[in-house]
Amino acid sequence: MHRGSNQLRLADFNQAVVLDVVRRSPGVSRAELQRRSGLSSQTISNITRRLIDDRLISESTPEGGARGRPSIPLAVNGDGAFSIGVHIDPARLTIVLLDLAGEVRRQQQLRTPQATHPTEVTSLIADRVAALMAEAGVDRDRVLGLGIAAPGPLDVRAGVVLDPPQLPNWRGVQLRADLHDATGLPVLLDKDVTAAATAELRSLNDTSTDFVFLYLGSGVGASVVVENQVLRGTTNNIGEIGDIIVDPDAEQLEGFGRRGGLAAACVPEALVIQAARLGLLPLPNLDDYLAIDDSCTELCRLASGGNGGATRILRRAAARVAVGLGVLVNLLDVPRVVIGGPLWNRLSDTFLPVLPELVSAELVATRDDVVVAGSAVGEHVAAQGAGELVLDHFLAPRPSALMVG
Amino acid sequence: MHRGSNQLRLADFNQAVVLDVVRRSPGVSRAELQRRSGLSSQTISNITRRLIDDRLISESTPEGGARGRPSIPLAVNGDGAFSIGVHIDPARLTIVLLDLAGEVRRQQQLRTPQATHPTEVTSLIADRVAALMAEAGVDRDRVLGLGIAAPGPLDVRAGVVLDPPQLPNWRGVQLRADLHDATGLPVLLDKDVTAAATAELRSLNDTSTDFVFLYLGSGVGASVVVENQVLRGTTNNIGEIGDIIVDPDAEQLEGFGRRGGLAAACVPEALVIQAARLGLLPLPNLDDYLAIDDSCTELCRLASGGNGGATRILRRAAARVAVGLGVLVNLLDVPRVVIGGPLWNRLSDTFLPVLPELVSAELVATRDDVVVAGSAVGEHVAAQGAGELVLDHFLAPRPSALMVG
Incomplete structure (x- = not known):
């Protein structure tokens, strides 16, 4: 029997410091660990021994050539622990299995059940999480926890979905507690945009470039990275940008907040309504995010195929998105905009060739x-x-209190 | 002869650490300093001795009652050093003398010369700075430096005013170098909104509330404080918000960027144009910021006196500003908005009674x-x-490189 992730969950502060350094600096030596952590040689020795016994880190062969006893490189053992990430978009459910080194071991995308009650989604997630662990041959007690990215507004501290406009029937849902009950795993709930910026920041590997992340899915949102920190806002609900006016001459669309707002400019529901008004597509059932998503896919397919009306709709959307990005960049003075989310793959062909120039035209001279x-x-x-x-929750030396389990 | 501020300018890192702790924790003891700084008892003893000799800190009488040798409280000596802050608004020039403890010793507001060349402004600042030091009886070598807050866009690192729309004829002005030549003092240049947020944050005394600062002067701008840090943006030009659309139905005003934008909604020039269109006031010379400022003062006076047309103009401005603040708060998820700048005193009577409710109506439910x-x-x-x-430049342990002199 090994202590595995249970041991990790109960890790003391010093162990968290050591594991954090090893994680961020693969190949680090014990001497270097000692220097960076300020811990004693004996403490480093004890902690690394424990982490190796628990298969959380491992030693590799030292490079020869140096005088004296060569230092032994340490690195996290990817198989030592895992986490599961789930992104709930109203139309698409995405699940990934990450190993301790942050590598994606499995990923899967499903259609989100258009449930009259959120428990259908909860049950599906629990089933898929169990199946994913089984398929990957991952021991349950090696899984640190389940992270859920969901549309806001959320009460992140309480683990509750408040009343996201994009998830009807999800009012005050105790999603974190429900998923803990359904999976037996510790569960963390956070906003979709915050999770997205976290992954994007990690992928940039300390290039330390500030950026705004524009999230395009069934809804639209943003997050902000400044000096390698993901801003989250005082209530953890950063990035509500749907009401930013991007086209004062836009026609009114019911149900998207302010006329000419960013949500009405680029969310799939608004795009398919515009397409239906032009007769390009039949109007889908607007209570069904799957039908909307399929219609939007068809609209993007038409544009890629050269359909003039579809292309005009998406180009107009790009121009409006550029105005919104201009607001964000002028306000925050960031040198980089990153766009992602479940809708992005379908728009990028139309958006990317025109967006840089359109955004540039919105900016004050210095940027x-x-x-x-x-x-x-x-x-x-x-x-x-x-x-x-x-x-991060388990490996960072300053764990937050956003988890149950 | 004392080493005074020259000594301070050349301070080593350890001295900066010690002075920073004393500055932020008046009454701190040497033992506490040692604990907080991680420096040796001998080093603390040497540094505090040097700082006392230089009159930068002083000892006060220890409180009795404790066993053993009582610890002696240390605090910065307000008279030990000074700084001068100048805010260049196109219509108003504000100058303050600060002591080492951050107290305002003198303040003065002047009308900004409507110069054909910026050197007129530079000369005036140099004259007033010299007069202020003389009036206050402050030795020149006790003045650490001169800080200039100016409208952006700026090249803060180079100390250059680039091409602020609100300062015509100020294109690529080497303001930092010019003022250093004119005053002989070290000079630091930073954006008006960044300076304003810095002072506001300091005044909040570590209550650690994130906020957005809305600057209302001859122009409009914003700054953002997150976790006790003033965000400044990658190019130090945070807060360009004048183009945020706040009223899609607004009429076009020439020279204010986008129709319905925030600048057109609330800067003095736009307000007096609106008043002149209604026949409330004669249209002032729009090339003269003093004439615009005076007209705007008159408009505000009319509103305070119950004039219906003037009141409607300012109430409409408040409603539009509220839309802009809604954008900032929804995006950044801050619990507090602070409004200031040279225009604010004239608007606050009209704005403050209505703004909280108007802003609240713009926010997503959680906020x-x-x-x-x-x-x-x-x-x-x-x-x-x-x-x-x-x-901060001289007293913080991580001085930046934004100063000449």
Whole structure:
């Protein structure tokens, strides 16, 4: 019997410090660990021994050539622990299995059940999480926890989904407690945009470039990274940008907040309504996010195929999104915009060729070198971020209190 | 002869650490300093001795009652060093003298010369700075430096005013070098909104509430404080918000960027144009910020006196500003908005009674407890912040490289 992740969950502060350094600096030696952590040689020796026994870190062969006893490189053992990240978009459910090194071992995308009650979604997640662990041959007690990325507004501290406009029937849902009951795993709930920025930041590998992350899915949102920190806002609900006016001449669309707002400019529901008004597509059932998502896929397919009306709709959306990005960049003075989320893959062909120039035209003079790029992580960015937030929770020396279990 | 501020300018890192702790914790003992700084007892003893000799800190009488040798409380000596802060608004020039403890010793507001060349402003500042030091009886070599808060966009690292739309004829002005030549003092240049947020944050005394600062002067801007840090943006030009659309139905005003934008909604020039269109006031010379400022003062006076047209103009401005604040709060998830700048005193009577409710109506559900308040520092907030940035430059253990001299 090994202590495994249970041991990790109960880790003391010093062990967390050591594991954090090893995780961020693969190949680090005990002497270097001692120097960086300020801990005694004996403490480092004890902790690394315990972490090796628990298969959380491992030694590799030292490089020869140095005088004296060579130092032994340490690195985290990917198989030592895992986390699972789930991203709940109203139309798409994305699940990833991350190992201790942050590598994606498995990923999966499903259609989100258009449930009359959220427990259908909870049950599906619990089933898929169990299946994913089984398929990957991962012991349950090696899984540190389950991270959930969901649309806001959330009460992150209480683990509750408040009343997201994009998830009807999800009012005051105790999602964290429900999923803990359904899976037996510790569960962490965070906002989709925060999770996405976390994964994107990690993927940039300390290039220390501030950026805004624009999330495009069934809804629209943003997050902000400043000096390698993901800002989360005082109530952990950063990034509500749907009401930013991006086209004062836009026609009114019912149900999208302010006329000419960013949500009405780019969420799938608004795009398919615009397409239906032009007769490009039949209007889908607007209570069914799957039908909307399918319609939006068809709209993007039409545009890729050269359909003039579809192309005009998406180009207009790009122009409006550029106005919104201009607001964010002018306000925050960031040199980089990253765009991702479940809708992005379908829009990027139309958006990326025109967006940099459109955004540039919105900026005050000092910032015309802003980079506009698609997510380097990909469509599972928010799910991966949710998994990374779980790893951070256990591996960072300052664990937060956002977890149950 | 004492080494005074020259000594301080050349301070080593350890001395900066010690002085920083004393500054932030008046009454701290040597033992506590040792604990907080991690420096040796001997080093603390040497450094505090040097700081006392230089009149930068002083000892006060220990409280009795404790066993053993009582610890002697240390505090910065306000008279030990000074800084001067200048805020250049196109219509108003504000100058403050700060002591080492951050107290305002003198303050003064002047009309900004409507110069054909910026050197007129530079000369005036140099004259007033010399007069202020003389009036206050402050030795020149006790003045650490001169901080300048100016409208952006700036090249803060180079100390250059780039091309602020609100300062015509100020294109690529080497303001930091010019003022160093004119005053002989070290000079630091920073953005008005950044300086204002710095002073406001200091005045809040570590209550650690995130906030957005809305700057209202001849122009409009914003700054953001997150976890006791003033965000400044990658190019130090945070807070360009004038183009945020706040009223899609607004009429076009030439020269204010986007139709319906925030600048067109609330800067004095736009307000007096609106008043002139209604026949409330003669249209002032729009190339003269003093004439605009005077007209705007008259408009506010009319509103305070019950004039219906003037009141409607300012109430409409408040409603539009509320939309802009809604964008900032929804995006950044801050619990507090602080408004200040040279225009604020004239608007606060009209704005403050209505703004909290108007802003609240703009917010997503989780944030309807956002506080909207006027600056606690007052009209000289940006000048005071410029002075505090100078103190921080010399007193913080991580001095930046933004100073010449």
